[in-house]
Amino acid sequence: xxxxxxxxxxxxxxxxxxxxxxxxxxxxxxxxxxxxxxxxxxxxxxxxxxxxxxxxxxxxxxxxxxxxxxxxxxxxxxxxxxxxxxxxxxxxxxxxxxxxxxxxxxxxxxxxxxxxxxxxxxxxxxxxxxxxxxxxxxxxxxxxxxxxxxxxxxxxxxxxxxxxxxxxxxxxxxxxxxxxxxxxxxxxxxxxxxxxx
Amino acid sequence: xxxxxxxxxxxxxxxxxxxxxxxxxxxxxxxxxxxxxxxxxxxxxxxxxxxxxxxxxxxxxxxxxxxxxxxxxxxxxxxxxxxxxxxxxxxxxxxxxxxxxxxxxxxxxxxxxxxxxxxxxxxxxxxxxxxxxxxxxxxxxxxxxxxxxxxxxxxxxxxxxxxxxxxxxxxxxxxxxxxxxxxxxxxxxxxxxxxxx
DNA sequence: TACGAATCTGAGGGATGCCTCAAGTTGTGT
DNA sequence: ACACAACTTGAGGCATCCCTCAGATTCGTA
Numbered sequence: 001x002x003x004x005x006x007x008x009x010x011x012x013x014x015x016x017x018x019x020x021x022x023x024x025x026x027x028x029x030x031x032x033x034x035x036x037x038x039x040x041x042x043x044x045x046x047x048x049x050x051x052x053x054x055x056x057x058x059x060x061x062x063x064x065x066x067x068x069x070x071x072x073x074x075x076x077x078x079x080x081x082x083x084x085x086x087x088x089x090x091x092x093x094x095x096x097x098x099x100x101x102x103x104x105x106x107x108x109x110x111x112x113x114x115x116x117x118x119x120x121x122x123x124x125x126x127x128x129x130x131x132x133x134x135x136x137x138x139x140x141x142x143x144x145x146x147x148x149x150x151x152x153x154x155x156x157x158x159x160x161x162x163x164x165x166x167x168x169x170x171x172x173x174x175x176x177x178x179x180x181x182x183x184x185x186x187x188x189x190x191x192x193x194x195x196x197x
Numbered sequence: 198x199x200x201x202x203x204x205x206x207x208x209x210x211x212x213x214x215x216x217x218x219x220x221x222x223x224x225x226x227x228x229x230x231x232x233x234x235x236x237x238x239x240x241x242x243x244x245x246x247x248x249x250x251x252x253x254x255x256x257x258x259x260x261x262x263x264x265x266x267x268x269x270x271x272x273x274x275x276x277x278x279x280x281x282x283x284x285x286x287x288x289x290x291x292x293x294x295x296x297x298x299x300x301x302x303x304x305x306x307x308x309x310x311x312x313x314x315x316x317x318x319x320x321x322x323x324x325x326x327x328x329x330x331x332x333x334x335x336x337x338x339x340x341x342x343x344x345x346x347x348x349x350x351x352x353x354x355x356x357x358x359x360x361x362x363x364x365x366x367x368x369x370x371x372x373x374x375x376x377x378x379x380x381x382x383x384x385x386x387x388x389x390x391x392x393x394x
Numbered sequence: 395t396a397c398g399a400a401t402c403t404g405a406g407g408g409a410t411g412c413c414t415c416a417a418g419t420t421g422t423g424t
Numbered sequence: 425a426c427a428c429a430a431c432t433t434g435a436g437g438c439a440t441c442c443c444t445c446a447g448a449t450t451c452g453t454a
Contacts, residue, residue, distance in 0.1 A: 009421055009430055035411060046433045051413065111363070148378070155360055155375045162359030163352055166308070173394070178352045180391045181345070185382025194377045197370065206400055206451055232441060243403045248443065 016053050018043040023064045027105035032061060032112070034105075061109075062119035068106050069123040071099055076130040086143035090183060092134050096157075097175055101164045111161040113154075128153070145191040156182065213250050215240040220261045224302035229258060229309070231302075258306075259316035265303050266320040268296055273327045283340035287380060289331050293354075294372055298361045308358040310351075325350070342388035353379065 008016065022043035026034045036057065040050040054060035075095030082088030100107040109116065113124040131153055138144035159182075160175055167174035184190060205213065219240035223231045233254065237247040251257035272292030279285030297304040306313065310321040328350055335341035356379075357372055364371035381387060 011421065012431060015432085036413090037411070047412095048414080048433055049431080052431070055413095057412090111359070152374070152378065155364070155371060156378075158359045158363045159356035159375060162308070162355045166355045167352070174352060176392045177349070178356060180389070181349065181353075181382045182379055183382065184387045184389050185378045185380065187387070190381045190384070190387040192377070192381050195373045208451065209401060212402085233443090234441075244442095245403055245444080246401080249401070252443095254442095 012053075015043070015045050015049055018045060019050055019053055019060075020063060023060055024068070027061075027064060028068075028103040031104040032108040036060070058117035058119075062117045065105065065109050065117075065120045066123050068103060069109070069120070069127065071106075072096065072127050073130070075099065076127070076134065079134050080137070085138040085141040086187075089134055089138040089144055092131065093156075093179060093183070094176070097160050097164065097179060100161060101168060101172065101175060104165075104168075107161050107164055110157050113157075142188055145186055145188050147191065147194055148186055209250075212240070212242050212246055215242060216247055216250055216257075217260060220257055221265070224258075224261060225265075225300040228301040229305040233257070255314035255316075259314045262302065262306055262314075262317045263320050265300060266306070266317070266324065268303075269293065269324050270327070272296065273324070273331065276331050277334070282335040282338040283384075286331055286335040286341055289328065290353075290376060290380070291373070294357050294361065294376060297358060298365060298369065298372060301362075301365075304358050304361055307354050310354075339385055342383055342385050344388065344391055345383055 019039065023034075023039045026039050026042060030038075036050055037047050039060070040047045043050070050060075054063065072095075075092060078095065079088040079092035082091055096110075100110060109120055110124065113121065115121075116124075128150055132150050135144065135148065135150065135153065139146050139148070160179065163175045163178050216236065220231075220236045223236050223239060227235075233247055234244050236257075237244045240247070247257075251260065269292075272289060275292065276285040276289035279288055297307060306317055307321065310318065312318075313321075325347055329347050332341065332345065332347065332350065336343050336345070357376065360372045360375050
């Protein structure tokens with residue numbers, strides 16, 4: 001795929017950048033549903049200009065979110081770099097949820113994740129593949145219970161996203177305690193049979 | 198408190214009932230945010246009439262939700278009736294979340310719960326007191342880890358409410374598996390130290 | 395049956411957010 | 425300096441949901 005994108009006029013390029021900055025900020029503060037008019041206003045640009053550059057909300061998210069999701073890759077790397085597979089697994093989850101608790105938009109994206117714009121959705125799937133390696137490593141080491149699958153991670157993300165949302169203002173960090181409870185149920189030695197289906 | 202409410206005219210009483218029935222149904226189907234116009238329409242009544250009977254959304258919720266929340270009391274009773282304190286604790290959680298998964302409105306109410314109309318909020322608090330007895334009984338029996346408090350139950354409800362929301366259509370019952378993981382972390386023997394605040 | 399009070403109705407005004415497009419402005423190559 | 429394509433603007437149309445109120449209707453009673 002050659003770069004089919006013509007070079008933007010200088011003012012257009014500036015406005016596009018201002019929009020991306022504004023969108024990144026506001027999405028982090030207020031989530032994926034932030035009114036596009038607010039984004040345009042913070043960028044110091046009219047709503048029409050926003051629609052020139054990003055014809056749909058998804059287009060804007062597709063331009064903003066992948067960068068935020070990339071932060072997750074670092075967390076994954078660090079987790080895999082941990083010599084102890086279990087500690088790495090824990091570090092992954094803590095890093096992941098720490099990111100979510102700092103960015104409303106990321107929290108939303110990982111919740112809706114797979115119902116979203118192709119760009120975002122694909123990034124989520126890629127992230128999940130990486131996560132799978134972390135999970136398997138901890139299982140092979142005999143530390144993580146073997147019946148914990150990737151879908152269970154998705155479910156855990158759903159769960160924690162809400163804890164983060166609800167406690168963000170009143171008790172930030174409450175999610176760490178909740179995660180600790182959950183982790184105690186994920187150790188191999190804690191495992192009891194799961195309900196069938 | 199004497200009944201300060203004058204008897205309604207027969208048609209008014211009928212309409213009030215129709216509104217309550219419609220609201221109960223639609224709230225269960227679509228959650229607490231269901232448009233009031235929809236409620237009026239399903240009740241076969243004009244929007245004005247709805248506002249005659251329930252001047253605010255909270256008034257309507259205050260009339261509808263306590264009855265739904267009462268279903269929870271039965272769950273609590275049955276849980277306390279279980280001879281095994283741990284089984285009772287588990288039955289309580291399963292009963293609670295089963296109710297939530299059948300009623301979008303109840304799910305919302307227990308999530309927002311304490312940010313809500315006084316009637317609903319009070320019912321939530323009362324429910325929480327009952328739950329405390331279940332928790333303590335399981336702890337005294339040495340089955341439930343002693344560092345699990347009422348606030349942790351609230352957090353768990355937040356978490357599961359989202360799992361229920363997300364999986365309701367695609368994989369109803371997914372919450373049971375998630376709960377099983379969590380429960381395995383709540384057993385006394387699974388307990389590891391929690392992060393200090 | 396006829397009257398008055400209780401009740402119902404639904405058009406309509408307000409708020410928010412989405413998105414478009416005709417007219418105006420600005421960058422850029424010549 | 426000019427011309428034209430590229431870009432910007434923001435009013436305004438659409439949709440949804442909120443809530444109100446003047447006028448029409450209906451119930452209960454005498």
